[in-house]
Amino acid sequence: MTPYTSFLYFGISLYALIPAVIFGFFKRFWKAWLVIATAFMLVVQYSDINNEKKSVLPGIVLVLGYAVLQWLVAIGFLQIRKRGVNKIALYVALGLSILPLIVEKVLPFFEQQSPFVFLGLSYITFRSVDVLLGVQDNLIKKIDPLQYLTFLLFFPAISSGPIDRYRRFAQDWDKVRTKEEAVQDLDGGIHRIFTGFLYKFILAVLVKQYWLDPAAEIPGILGTLSYMYAYFLYLFFDFAGYSAFAVGFSYIFGIHTPENFNLPFLSRDIRDFWNRWHMSLSFWFRDNIYNRFTFAALKGKWFKDSQTASYLGFMLTMGLMGVWHGLALHYIVYGLYHGALLVLTNWMDKKYKGNRLLNDNGFFWQALSIFITFNLVAFGLLIFSGRLF
Amino acid sequence: MSVTETVLKHLEKFSGTDQVRKDLNIDLFGEKLLDSLASIELVLALSEDFGLDLAPGEIEREEWATPQKIIDYFEARVKQG
Numbered sequence: 001m002t003p004y005t006s007f008l009y010f011g012i013s014l015y016a017l018i019p020a021v022i023f024g025f026f027k028r029f030w031k032a033w034l035v036i037a038t039a040f041m042l043v044v045q046y047s048d049i050n051n052e053k054k055s056v057l058p059g060i061v062l063v064l065g066y067a068v069l070q071w072l073v074a075i076g077f078l079q080i081r082k083r084g085v086n087k088i089a090l091y092v093a094l095g096l097s098i099l100p101l102i103v104e105k106v107l108p109f110f111e112q113q114s115p116f117v118f119l120g121l122s123y124i125t126f127r128s129v130d131v132l133l134g135v136q137d138n139l140i141k142k143i144d145p146l147q148y149l150t151f152l153l154f155f156p157a158i159s160s161g162p163i164d165r166y167r168r169f170a171q172d173w174d175k176v177r178t179k180e181e182a183v184q185d186l187d188g189g190i191h192r193i194f195t196g197f198l199y200k201f202i203l204a205v206l207v208k209q210y211w212l213d214p215a216a217e218i219p220g221i222l223g224t225l226s227y228m229y230a231y232f233l234y235l236f237f238d239f240a241g242y243s244a245f246a247v248g249f250s251y252i253f254g255i256h257t258p259e260n261f262n263l264p265f266l267s268r269d270i271r272d273f274w275n276r277w278h279m280s281l282s283f284w285f286r287d288n289i290y291n292r293f294t295f296a297a298l299k300g301k302w303f304k305d306s307q308t309a310s311y312l313g314f315m316l317t318m319g320l321m322g323v324w325h326g327l328a329l330h331y332i333v334y335g336l337y338h339g340a341l342l343v344l345t346n347w348m349d350k351k352y353k354g355n356r357l358l359n360d361n362g363f364f365w366q367a368l369s370i371f372i373t374f375n376l377v378a379f380g381l382l383i384f385s386g387r388l389f
Numbered sequence: 390m391s392v393t394e395t396v397l398k399h400l401e402k403f404s405g406t407d408q409v410r411k412d413l414n415i416d417l418f419g420e421k422l423l424d425s426l427a428s429i430e431l432v433l434a435l436s437e438d439f440g441l442d443l444a445p446g447e448i449e450r451e452e453w454a455t456p457q458k459i460i461d462y463f464e465a466r467v468k469q470g
Contacts, residue, residue, distance in 0.1 A: 136444070
């Protein structure tokens with residue numbers, strides 16, 4: 001059963017949520033319940049006869065098997081890392097960890113489908129890679145099996161994020177909430193769940209039915225423009241709605257899964273946009289791809305100019321982000337388009353230091369830069385939608 | 390040179406302003422004083438000056454949000470050795 005898509009799902013999830021509220025309030029068994037509820041909801045979420053993704057094995061077997069595999073890679077690598085830095089071991093561990101994801105992305109290119117696909121494969125991979133890199137940096141020094149597996153498989157966010165980080169999750173895992181904090185979490189959780197209903201079941205549905213679907217039928221440039229704005233709004237309400245549910249459910253268990261959206265329509269430039277749109281993904285890419293690449297490039301003095309390293313870092317990061325959606329041309333172009341926009345924004349910033357469009361806080365300049373950013377982003381998503389090519 | 394002075398010297402260089410010295414609690418990323426590249430250059434410069442081998446994963450925007458937080462971070466790290 002796909003999470004957050006049917007009222008039956010919400011009905012069943014009450015069996016997980018209500019005890020979580022009670023145990024949280026009485027400060028008893030809440031961690032045990034976190035584990036039990038995750039196991040219970042995984043069975044619910046992965047035992048679906050209508051699952052679109054066809055696999056050789058039942059979804060629940062695949063997902064658990066995959067998590068155990070990731071755990072073995074993580075503890076194996078941790079043992080090696082304890083004896084000192086070993087680059088080859090890191091690459092082997094990373095390779096093993098992302099191999100299933102690569103197979104899933106590459107096979108459709110050859111018109112085949114990976115037999116080991118399940119909903120949430122790439123989001124679990126993001127989490128497991130985050131752990132491996134934390135081990136490499138000596139920031140993660142022990143891996144508790146139960147904590148690791150719950151982190152990887154935490155049911156509210158397993159299918160499409162938000163992507164939590166192991167060290168952040170560990171803080172919530174180790175924390176004993178006071179009664180007041182449990183009540184606050186419940187309040188935050190319910191608030192987000194209702195936001196989710198509003199966004200995903202009302203606004204996204206309305207946009208799709210009365211704007212996106214009709215616009216898809218209109219040929220020509222006006223139809224495409226209308227489709228572009230409709231698609232942007234629809235994606236936002238659908239995914240921000242999903243994310244609100246995922247974060248809301250997490251809060252009820254005392255897990256503060258990071259937010260995914262923060263008023264993206266008000267972004268003043270593309271950097272600002274990526275700090276507000278699908279944030280858990282863009283921060284993951286920033287920390288784990290851009291920062292690491294640029295860090296290595298500057299430390300190893302690969303380029304004469306540190307700007308060059310940074311620009312290549314943007315292209316690499318956004319290119320990978322595009323390819324992650326799939327090997328289709330429109331995804332690759334989407335990634336490179338955003339990479340190029342980031343390069344351009346940073347270049348403008350350096351070239352025209354104190355440039356008004358980027359820095360002036362007057363109403364007119366702010367409104368203009370928000371308008372331009374909005375359209376650049378909407379055009380990017382039009383590429384992403386595959387309507388153009 | 391004290392930890393505070395070393396941190397502030399580099400911060401001033403990479404942010405291009407002495408605001409970081411005047412207000413130790415200024416929000417470095419929110420006020421756009423540090424961008425992605427400058428934050429990495431800062432880490433590399435500081436790890437060199439303090440003789441520390443910092444990993445890229447140690448650049449946590451929340452832990453590095455203000456000059457004071459960066460100073461505290463390095464004071465703790467330098468003591469650890």
